[in-house]
Amino acid sequence: MVGSTRIRALRCAAWICAVLCVAVVALTATARGTVLNAGFHRAVLADEHAYDRLYNQVLVDPRITPVTRDLLGRLPVPEAVLTSNLKTVLPPETLRALTDQQIGHLVDYLRGTTDDLRLSVDLRPVVANITGLSRVYFGDLVSSLQERREPDFAAFLADLKDAVGQVGAGRPPAGLPTLALTKAQADTAAAALLRAAPEDVRGTLRPEVTVALRNGDVATALAVVGPAAFSERTRDAAARLRTAADGGTWDIGADLELDEVRQVRAATRLTLDVVEPLAAALGIAALAALWFTGPDARSRRLRHLGWALAAGGLCTALVALVILWTVGRGPVEVSAAWPPSAARLLDDLQSAAVDRFLAGMLTAALVPVAAGALLVGLVWAGERRETPARARRPGFWPAAGATALALAGAALVPLAFSDDTPRSCQGSPRLCDRRYDEIAQLTSHNAMSTTADQFIGPLQDPVITDQLDAGVRALQLDTYRWERPEELTDRLDESDFPPELRRQIAAAVQGLNPPRPGLWLCHSVCRAGAIELVPTLRQIGDWLRAHPDDVVTLIVQDAVSGEDTEGAFREAGLRDLLFTPDEDPDRPWPTLGEMIDSDRRLVVFAERADGPAPWYRNFYRYAMETPFAFRTPDDLSCVPHRGGTDKRLFLLNHFITADGGSRLDAGVINTRRAVLDRAHACERERGGPVNFVAVDYLTVGDAKAAVDQLNAERD
Structure with a gap:
């Protein structure tokens, strides 16, 4: 026991x-x-x-x-x-x-x-990205300074390192030209240069720096500030950074x-x-x-x-x-x-x-x-x-469960194969019966200027087709031919530079920017980023054909002729998709369903041209807009700009331009609430519905949700 x-x-x-x-x-x-x-x-x-x-x-x-x-x-x-x-x-x-x-x-x-x-960061990808960006941005400038067709960056960096060493030692670097600066320009440059020096020595250095710059002697001005700017602490930090960068890792x-x-x-x-x-x-x-x-x-x-x-x-x-x-x-x-x-x-x-x-x-x-x-x-x-067969009787619950599953399958299988999906236009069944001039569309400002395509100062992140996938239905594009050096120097005539400085700048850019043939999508200056027009149009056409229930609008800031633009669309094979607006801008537009049924789903406007192709109309004959040069979110307004006040289409320019686009400000104004509040205010003030909500950095914030809400409110 x-x-x-x-x-x-x-x-x-x-x-x-x-x-x-x-x-x-x-x-x-x-x-x-x-x-x-x-x-x-x-x-x-x-x-x-x-x-x-x-x-x-x-x-x-x-x-x-x-x-x-x-x-x-x-x-x-x-x-x-x-x-x-x-x-x-x-x-x-x-x-x-x-x-x-x-x-x-x-x-x-x-x-x-x-x-x-050992937590060590491999800096090589970052350095490679910086190098690629700098070569895009400075390539033409370096080749011009070296008087070469292609830049030699290794030699340029060696010369730059030597010049920085001379500045740090207080010696004027050789090879810098003299600049003809006005008194105001020299004082402004002196103030900017002195900010690199410690605050307690700026007063001592200011007279000598100002005199040197007023005489156009940039090298001497740099040499005066150099020893103060390159303090021992700065040298140590630079040495550590150089060691990390050269070694490829940062511990x-x-x-x-x-x-x-x-x-x-x-x-x-x-x-x-x-x-x-x-x-x-x-x-x-x-x-x-x-x-x-x-x-x-x-x-x-x-x-x-x-x-x-x-x-x-x-x-x-x-x-x-x-x-x-x-x-x-x-x-x-x-x-x-x-x-x-x-x-x-x-x-x-x-x-x-x-x-x-x-x-x-x-x-x-x-x-x-x-x-x-x-x-x-x-x-x-x-x-x-091992139990006798007569003792094993079929249970009620297994039989009941099998019967219930059979009945559920018989009821659900026909539903799985039924085709009762309502028709959708622009992603919503409710928009099929809505006229083109009654809907709101998310619009990508400077859609071609993307991070993905390596633009300097990009205003969007994804490529154009990815923008369309994200809900954009209107693209603002800038068409250009590659600038010739004389076109760049012509812009100096509108500047406030003195004649001697204009001459020096003009001489410097003569070797810049060898023009590339063809038509391009650029943002102001093609050397800061460019993609070819015709291949991009083909991509838009391919996207439209893959999405037969969508309408896309292009608003072109055209620096090329209407004839050249018509040829580009013809070469891209888009003529069968192009929609021709009514000659009378005051007439109502067709519904989205009608445009989709006709398969004429690509609307193209120009900021300057008006033809010659009938589908290529001047935007401001049909549309009005708000201003677009806002420096801060507080500056946003609804006052009339191009196009007057009585057009059927209404473009809301909803982005900040302060030395380029502002990703930080996009985080403020691209929120759903901010977009809705401004759209509602402008609709009340201007007396018409907003049709195009143009934003920078469309992936920041939730402007798409605001556009969807605007369309929902118009039911």
Whole structure:
């Protein structure tokens, strides 16, 4: 009797030990597959589009804008130049690659694969992007200075390094020309140059710098400021940066406090190296004890093993529920001082990580539960076979369940194959009966000037077809021929430069910008970015043919003739898609459904031309607009501009132009509320519906939702 009691106690202890060990192994397996797996973290970031949201939501959040402006204000480069080119120098895919490297280093350290935590950033992709951008921007200038057809950047950088060394040593660099500056221009240049020097020495340096610049002696002015500007601290920082850049990596681990990470590593190493193998060994021993101390019947032993495995899995699932109840979907509390967009991004990342972790834990729990259920089920099935046939009667509930599934399938299968989808126009069934002049369309300002196409100072990020995929239905495009040097120098006649300075600049640009044949889409100056017109038109045509229920509008800022434009559309094969507006601008437009039925779904306007092709009409005969040269969001207004006040179509220019586009301001004005408020105000003031909402950086904010709301309000 005593022996059997001890055996039962041993069996009970073995069963409990097996259950706990199965749960521990499942939990450690979950940790290996989630928080200690680099793919887990990368998947969370990818699922929440973290890299794109960083650019399009966080960095342009109005709450973070003052901080960003303060940081940018310390650099002697216009804010718009930095923010508009940010995604060119450090695009999301490059940032993703850099982040993936750090995730891999950290996970390897926590798992014990490596003994030292080396967080090093590979700077080569960033340097390559900067190099590519600088070569696009400065290529013609460098080749002109070197009097070569193609620039030699290695020689240019060597000369530049030598010149900087001379300036830092207080020696005027050789080769700089004298400039004929007016007194006002010299004083302005002196003030700008002195900002590079410490504030306490500017007063001492100012007289000599001002005199040198008034005499046009730029080299001497630089030499005066150089020693003060290139302080020892600056030299040290430059040396560190040069070392990092030349080596291709930047070791950031030395700048971080890693004590907490080391404590976490100690815990993970203990768990993976000691707890997990110990639990696995004890679990196997406990299951063996259950088998050897179990009842005589083998089926009953198997049932005990099955219940132990299933109970361990259920314990794991219970732990998952406890974690969800105690920790929630946001383990890290977000500070109220954080900007809303950053808080939302962190909350979404936490929620996604917790969901994936719990899903991994429940999956790990399911394995022993399924194994245990299989063992118990096999035992039950074997016992059923040993029972007399007359004792096995068909159950009611299995039969009822099969009948219900059959009826549900019979009802749902016809619905799955039915074609009762309502007709859609421009993405909405409600717009098919709406006239073209009654709908609102998201419009991409300077649609060709994109980060993807490597424009200097881009105003959009995705290429044109991706903009169309994002909901844009009107594109503002600028057509050009590549500038000849004389065309660039002609612009100097409208400047306030003195004659001698104009002559010097004109001489400098004679070797710039050798013209390229054909028609181009550029933003002001083709050397700052250009894509060919005809191939781009073909891409738009291909997109239209792949989307037969959409209408697209092009508003062309035309610096080429109407005849050349007509030829480009003919060469691109778009004549069968072109819509011809009524000759009378006051007549109502057809409905979108009518335009789609006729397959004339490409509307083309020009800012200057009016023909000769009948489909190529002057935009301002048919449309009116707001001003477009707004410097700050507070400047936005609805006052009449080109096109007067009584046209059927209404263009709302909703972007900021301050030394180029402003990505930061786009974060303020591209919000759904800001777009709606201004559109409603302008509609009341101008007495007509807004048809085109033109924005920069269309992926920033939610202008598309505002346009959808405008259309919904017009039902």
